[in-house]
Amino acid sequence: xxxxxxxxxxxxxxxxxxxxxxxxxxxxxxxxxxxxxxxxxxxxxxxxxxxxxxxxxxxxxxxxxxxxxxxxxxxxxxxxxxxxxxxxxxxxxxxxxxxxxxxxxxxxxxxxxxxxxxxxxxxxxxxxxxxxxxxxxxxxxxxxxxxxxxxxxxxxxxxxxxxxxxxxxxxxxxxxxxxxxxxxxxxxxxxxxxxxxxxxxxxxxxxxxxxxxxxxxxxxxxxxxxxxxxxxxxxxxx
Amino acid sequence: xxxxxxxxxxxxxxxxxxxxxxxxxxxxxxxxxxxxxxxxxxxxxxxxxxxxxxxxxxxxxxxxxxxxxxxxxxxxxxxxxxxxxxxxxxxxxxxxxxxxxxxxxxxxxxxxxxxxxxxxxxxxxxxxxxxxxxxxxxxxxxxxxxxxxxxxxxxxxxxxxxxxxxxxxxxxxxxxxxxxxxxx
Numbered sequence: 297x298x299x300x301x302x303x304x305x306x307x308x309x310x311x312x313x314x315x316x317x318x319x320x321x322x323x324x325x326x327x328x329x330x331x332x333x334x335x336x337x338x339x340x341x342x343x344x345x346x347x348x349x350x351x352x353x354x355x356x357x358x359x360x361x362x363x364x365x366x367x368x369x370x371x372x373x374x375x376x377x378x379x380x381x382x383x384x385x386x387x388x389x390x391x392x393x394x395x396x397x398x399x400x401x402x403x404x405x406x407x408x409x410x411x412x413x414x415x416x417x418x419x420x421x422x423x424x425x426x427x428x429x430x431x432x433x434x435x436x437x438x439x440x441x442x443x444x445x446x447x448x449x450x451x452x453x454x455x456x457x458x459x460x461x462x463x464x465x466x467x468x469x470x471x472x473x474x475x476x477x478x479x480x481x482x483x484x485x486x487x488x489x490x491x492x493x494x495x496x497x498x499x500x501x502x503x504x505x506x507x508x509x510x511x512x513x514x515x516x517x518x519x520x521x522x523x524x525x526x527x528x529x530x531x532x533x534x
Numbered sequence: 535x536x537x538x539x540x541x542x543x544x545x546x547x548x549x550x551x552x553x554x555x556x557x558x559x560x561x562x563x564x565x566x567x568x569x570x571x572x573x574x575x576x577x578x579x580x581x582x583x584x585x586x587x588x589x590x591x592x593x594x595x596x597x598x599x600x601x602x603x604x605x606x607x608x609x610x611x612x613x614x615x616x617x618x619x620x621x622x623x624x625x626x627x628x629x630x631x632x633x634x635x636x637x638x639x640x641x642x643x644x645x646x647x648x649x650x651x652x653x654x655x656x657x658x659x660x661x662x663x664x665x666x667x668x669x670x671x672x673x674x675x676x677x678x679x680x681x682x683x684x685x686x687x688x689x690x691x692x693x694x695x696x697x698x699x700x701x702x703x704x705x706x707x708x709x710x711x712x713x714x715x716x717x718x
Contacts, residue, residue, distance in 0.1 A: 409557065443671055446717060483558060517670065518620075520627040523678040524544065524559035525710060526671065528567050533717035 298327045299503055302400035302422075304386070304407065305332050305367055307340045309484060311406035313361040313492035315370040320359070320496055325503050330371050330378030331394055334408060337384045340366075348479030349486065356474055358489050387414045396420060402502070404495065405458070415460050424458040425498065427491040430519070431470055432456055437519035441487055445475055445530040453490050455498030468498045478534040541569035549683045550648055553630045556679070567714075574707050577685055578700045587659060587698040590652075596635045601656040608663040619664060622657075623676050630679070632657050651687050654680055655699045662705035674709050681706055 303318070305311035311332075318328050342363045353360050371378045381390050386407045395403060395417070404425045405413060417424060430440030431452040444451050454470040471494045476486050522530075541562060544554050562569075589602045607614045621640040626632060632653040633642035642648070658680045665673035684691075684699050691699065 446671055446713065448717065517672065518624065519672060520624075520675060521556045523556060523675050525567065525570050525678050526675055526713075527559055528561070528563075528570075529710065529714050529717060531561060532564065532567065532714070 298325060299402065299499070300327045300400040301329070301499065302395065302398050302403045303328065303330045303367075304391075304395070304403050304405050305330055306384075306386075306406065306408040306411075307332070307335045307338045307367070308406060308408060309340065309343070309361075309363055310488045310491065311367050312340070312363055312365065312370070313488040314404060314406045314495055315367045316361045316365070317359060317492040317496040318376075319370070319374060321499060326499065328371075328374070328376040329398060329400060330367065330376060331381065331391070331398065332367060332378055333381045333386065333391055334384035335380060336382065338408065343481060343484040345485065346479060346481060348477065349481045352477050352480050353486070353489055358473075358493055360489065361492065384408065386411050387416060392416045395422065402499075413458060413460070418458075418460050425468070425495075426456060426458045426465075427494050427498070428454045428456065429487055429491060430454065432467055433464070434517065435519065436464075436517070439522040439527070440519050441482060442522045442527050442530040443519050445533060446526065448475075451475060451486075451490060453494035455494050455501075469494070469501050471497060476534060480534070482531065541566055542573050544682045545573070545686045546682075547686050549686045550631050550654065554679070554682055570710075571707065573685070574681075574703050577688065578703050578707075587701060588694050595650060595653070597633065597653050598650075598656065600636075601653065601660060604660050605656065605663065608660065608667065614664075614667075616664070616668070619660065620672075623661075623672065626657070626676060626680065630683070632680075651684070651690055652692075652695045654683050654687075655691065655695050655702065658684055658702040659698050662702045662709075665709055666705065674706075674713070677702070677706055677709075 301318070303311065303314060305315065345360070350360065368378070379394065381394055383390055385391070400422060402423050402425050413424065428440070429451065430436065430444065432454040435443065435452070441451055451473040452470050453473065455468040457465045457468065459465040473490045476482055480486050544556070546552055546554050587605070589605060590598065591602060593599055593602070604614070604619065618640070622636070625640050631648040633644070634647040634650055634653065635643035637643055658677060661673045661677040661680065665677060681703060688696065688699065
């Protein structure tokens with residue numbers, strides 16, 4: 297039986313990375329659909345791929361998305377259907393209604409930075425998949441990739457089913473990635489690339505397994521948006 | 535202020551009413567860090583004495599009394615339960631404000647009472663003591679943010695409060711230098 301995936305996507309780099317990674321799935325096993333929102337209001341600024349990032353990511357054997365390819369083009373190329381909602385509010389009634397009407401098993405959230413999904417999303421039986429750059433439950437919160445560098449830990453991405461509580465829910469898989477080398481664009485490239493890689497691995501895993509990893513009660517730490525000074529210390533340490 | 539301190543743009547005289555935005559901060563390399571150090575050093579250049587902080591035990595502000603107790607416990611190495619501080623830190627990270635009164639869940643009792651600048655300095659001093667003791671980066675992260683607010687408002691502080699801030703900034707600079715050395 298095919299898994300039905302709905303990509304809830306803003307006009308973002310992450311949505312483009314996720315969309316392009318979906319092409320690496322077996323089409324006999326997955327059915328892909330898109331719900332795009334906030335497009336007229338938000339531009340997607342395409343970052344330059346510097347040589348340090350390109351070389352490092354290629355060495356890691358990771359997929360480099362074409363950020364100049366719009367999500368609409370990716371969907372059209374693959375004959376995946378998509379609809380658009382003319383609002384930037386991910387918790388709007390219009391978006392909730394659209395999701396409710398879609399026949400999907402898993403909703404993948406690739407929205408705008410800082411947006412949080414509110415309760416209305418979690419009342420149906422649809423499951424929301426999210427990729428968090430940190431090992432959950434111990435590394436919760438924001439900009440954790442930089443804290444991992446400062447704590448001299450590997451970069452970890454956890455794929456998990458979201459709940460209304462931030463970075464809590466049932467873990468599916470986590471994957472570890474190398475600490476980037478000097479000059480790698482972490483914010484715009486590496487972060488999106490590792491999340492997209494973990495995303496496609498999580499879907500492949502879910503196609504044959506149930507989410508069995510349980511969230512454990514532990515002494516987890518919540519991280520908040522990193523101060524630019526600490527971000528610089530992290531990046532200058534590479 | 536020296537010329538390159540202009541690169542460090544996280545000082546805003548409209549704080550704490552306005553929030554400083556730290557999202558997606560741009561990378562400025564060594565020049566940025568050097569401008570940060572210069573700005574902080576310019577502030578403590580004015581330091582004349584290495585006073586110990588003088589706490590106002592007769593304060594009528596609930597948060598100040600709570601902060602006094604925390605400072606006392608941390609300085610004397612008494613048992614310190616970080617759960618309350620972590621809750622307060624969470625509130626600060628969301629609002630970028632320190633309030634005069636909190637309820638038991640550390641929600642502000644009166645959301646308009648956040649202009650007591652001494653509280654921001656005391657909170658900064660607590661964060662420097664907790665980072666020194668426990669080494670968790672969340673404390674240093676919030677310390678940097680609250681000190682941005684404190685430096686933005688330094689001309690409005692009385693001399694005793696300024697002195698506490700000087701101590702806190704000295705700690706902060708040391709911590710950042712130590713972290714750089716450790717991660718090099």
